[in-house]
Amino acid sequence: MTTFFSRNALPALIQGGMGIAISNWRLARSVARRGHLGVVSGTAIDRVVACRLQEGDQDGLVRQAFDAFPNREMADRVYARWHRPEGLPEAGAYRPVPMFSADPPAHLLELAVIASFTEVWLAKRSASGPVGINLLEKIQAPTLPLLYGALLAGVDYVLMGAGIPRDIPSHLDALSQHQPCSLKLKVEGGEDESIPFDPSQFACQDTPILRPKFLAIVSSHVLAMSLARSGGVDGFVVEGPTAGGHNAGPRGWSPAANDEPVYGPKDAVSLERIKALGLPFWLAGGQEEPDALQRARELGAAGIQVGTAFAFCSDSGMDPRVRLKALAATISGQIKTLTEGRGSPTGFPFKVLPLPGTEGGRAAAERIRQSCLHGYLRSAFRKADGTLGWRCPSEPEELYVAKGGKAEDCPDRRCLCNGLLATAGFPHKLKEGGTELALVTTGLMENLKRFLAHAEDYDANAVIDYFCGAEAKLPATV
Structure with missing residues (x-):
C-alpha cells in the first residue's frame, strides 16, 4: 500500500539508521514506500559509494544518481576518479579513499557531498514517504x-546521536541557504579546532533546499x-x-573492564519530562512486541524506532551470507548478542554478535590489532609542535603510544571501521595480510524467528506489517 507524505505528518515507525551501509538506500526506500520514515546511514557513505563504483556500478544506479546531481561537471569528475568499468582486479583490492582530516582535499569533499x-x-x-x-x-x-x-537530495529528516x-x-x-559554516572538532590535549565548510565551492546554489527536520537521538531526559x-x-x-x-554507559560507569555494563533504575529515562518539552518523541531499543507501537503511543510517544528487525531483513545492506548465518545461529540458540564494555574505541558500550568466522567471534586474546584503513573513529589530538594528529586505541599499540596515547587504553579494543565495512559486503585487504572479517553489531535477536515461522527469509514489509498490524499505513498527523 502506498501512502503520501506530508511535512505536517509524523511517522509512526522509524527504521533505524544502522551503519555502515546496513541501512542502505534499498532498505530506506522499502520503508518509505509504505509511508514510514526510511533512514539511510551516512556513516562512511563516501567509502561505500567509492566501493560500489570500483566494483563497476554494474546496474548503473550510481550513475543515475550522479546524473541527477546539480553540478554535472563535478559528478562526472568524481565518477571518473572512482569508477572501474571492469570491476575489482581481485576480491578486496579497493583503491584507498583518503581519511578525513580537519583540512581534507577538494576531491574528498566532492566525494562526500555526492x-x-x-x-x-x-x-x-519512487518513494512517497519520508x-x-x-x-x-x-x-x-x-x-x-x-x-x-x-540536503541537496531533498532529505526530509536528519537524525544524530553518539554525542551531543x-x-x-x-x-x-x-x-539550507547554501551559506558557509564551521564545525567544532574536539581535540584531545588542546583547544578545539574549527573545520570550515563553504557550499559555494560545489556550485549548487541554484538548487532550492527545504530545511529537514532534526531528531536528536538521546538516552537521557x-x-x-x-x-x-x-x-x-x-x-x-x-x-x-x-x-x-553503541549505547550510552550506565550512570557512573567507566570502560575499565570488558564486562557487560549493568543498567539500573538510575539509568531510566523520564518520559514525563521529555513529554513536557512539547516535542514529538519516538521510543527505541527493545521495541519487539506486536503492541509496541500502541504502548508507545499510550506513553505519549509519536511512535517507535525499530532497528534489528530491519537489519536482518532481505532489504538490508548486510552481506547476505553473513545475515543468513547470523539468523540461523541466533534462532537455533547457539549464540546471543553481547554488550562489550571495551570493544569499541569510542569508550561507549558496544553490542557484538559472537558469530563464528567473524571478528565478533574472536575472543580478546585472539584479536589481531590491525591498522585501520578508514579512520572514522580516530580522535584528533594536539602534537607537541601544535599541529593536529590522529590516533585510535584500536590501532597497533606501538603506534598509538608513539602518538602520545596511553597503553592502558588499548587492551580489548576492536577496529570497528574495518569490520563494519566487511559486514556490508566491502571487505578490504589488510596491510598485515588477509582480508577484513565481518563484525556484526545488533540489538536483541532472539525474537526474529517470528518473521521466519512460515518462510526461509523475510523482507521490510513483514516488519512493517508486524508492528503496524491492520491499521492504515499512514503517518500520524499533527
Whole structure:
C-alpha cells in the first residue's frame, strides 16, 4: 500500500539508521514506500559509494544518481576518479579513499557531498514517504559535506546521536541557504579546532533546499532538556540500553573492564519530562512486541524506532551470507548478542554478535590489532609542535603510544571501521595480510524467528506489517 507524505505528518515507525551501509538506500526506500520514515546511514557513505563504483556500478544506479546531481561537471569528475568499468582486479583490492582530516582535499569533499546525495536520492526515488539520514556526532570531520549532499537530495529528516549534537540545527539552517559554516572538532590535549565548510565551492546554489527536520537521538531526559533549550530540535528518538550498536554507559560507569555494563533504575529515562518539552518523541531499543507501537503511543510517544528487525531483513545492506548465518545461529540458540564494555574505541558500550568466522567471534586474546584503513573513529589530538594528529586505541599499540596515547587504553579494543565495512559486503585487504572479517553489531535477536515461522527469509514489509498490524499505513498527523 502506498501512502503520501506530508511535512505536517509524523511517522509512526522509524527504521533505524544502522551503519555502515546496513541501512542502505534499498532498505530506506522499502520503508518509505509504505509511508514510514526510511533512514539511510551516512556513516562512511563516501567509502561505500567509492566501493560500489570500483566494483563497476554494474546496474548503473550510481550513475543515475550522479546524473541527477546539480553540478554535472563535478559528478562526472568524481565518477571518473572512482569508477572501474571492469570491476575489482581481485576480491578486496579497493583503491584507498583518503581519511578525513580537519583540512581534507577538494576531491574528498566532492566525494562526500555526492555520495550522501546519491544514497538519499536513490532512497527517495519512487518513494512517497519520508527519507532521513543518520549520522554520528562522534564522527565529526565529514559531517558538513555529508549533510550538504543529503540536503541537496531533498532529505526530509536528519537524525544524530553518539554525542551531543547541539550545533547541528544551526548548521542545517546555514546549509539550507547554501551559506558557509564551521564545525567544532574536539581535540584531545588542546583547544578545539574549527573545520570550515563553504557550499559555494560545489556550485549548487541554484538548487532550492527545504530545511529537514532534526531528531536528536538521546538516552537521557537531561540531555533532551538541554538540547530543547538550545533550540532547533524538532523531536527526539529516546534510545534504551537494549538498542543495537553503541549505547550510552550506565550512570557512573567507566570502560575499565570488558564486562557487560549493568543498567539500573538510575539509568531510566523520564518520559514525563521529555513529554513536557512539547516535542514529538519516538521510543527505541527493545521495541519487539506486536503492541509496541500502541504502548508507545499510550506513553505519549509519536511512535517507535525499530532497528534489528530491519537489519536482518532481505532489504538490508548486510552481506547476505553473513545475515543468513547470523539468523540461523541466533534462532537455533547457539549464540546471543553481547554488550562489550571495551570493544569499541569510542569508550561507549558496544553490542557484538559472537558469530563464528567473524571478528565478533574472536575472543580478546585472539584479536589481531590491525591498522585501520578508514579512520572514522580516530580522535584528533594536539602534537607537541601544535599541529593536529590522529590516533585510535584500536590501532597497533606501538603506534598509538608513539602518538602520545596511553597503553592502558588499548587492551580489548576492536577496529570497528574495518569490520563494519566487511559486514556490508566491502571487505578490504589488510596491510598485515588477509582480508577484513565481518563484525556484526545488533540489538536483541532472539525474537526474529517470528518473521521466519512460515518462510526461509523475510523482507521490510513483514516488519512493517508486524508492528503496524491492520491499521492504515499512514503517518500520524499533527
